[in-house]
Amino acid sequence: MGKIRTRKILFVVAAMLLCVLVAVLIRLFFSNRIVRMTLTPIEVEVGEAVHYADSTRNAGSWLWEFGNGDVSHERSGQYVFKEPGRYQVRLQVDHSLEKKQIVKVNRRANNYGSDQLVKIEAPVTAFQGEIISFKGYGPSREWRWQFGESGIVDSREQNPLYAYSEPGRYEVLLTTEET
Incomplete structure (x- = not known):
């Protein structure tokens, strides 16, 4: 038993x-292997470091493309963007797997000069259909934004959001009661 x-x-x-x-x-x-890419922070000012790393299982090679022509072949590190803008960072692992993420690089904060001047803060480049944040600074009470796509005043808010429906180069015009 x-x-x-x-x-x-x-x-x-x-x-x-x-x-x-x-x-x-x-x-x-x-x-399926999944690319485990980490970018922090994803919004910085010019000159601040963005830390990048990958923890993809059994990875043997890395190609980081920072959206401005610069590359790295390291598993992790840090990168400093020299110009403001929006950059699509692409990681390719083992020549086959890839992942992309956007990093926003802002101009260094300042006091925008004279208190009597009206200034615009906005990204220089954006993707078609992407919601863009525009900010108006100055003593104005009235804001009239023309984003160059419709030919009319598109917004009367101080800090509007806008998305371009067509690709191209656009000139943004901001007028106030003083200009």
């Missing part, structure tokens, strides 16, 4: 180990 019980226990343990082994093999050979 004791030998039968021992054999049953050994059989159950062997079956469990076999199931675990099969599960591990299935995961190794049939699961």
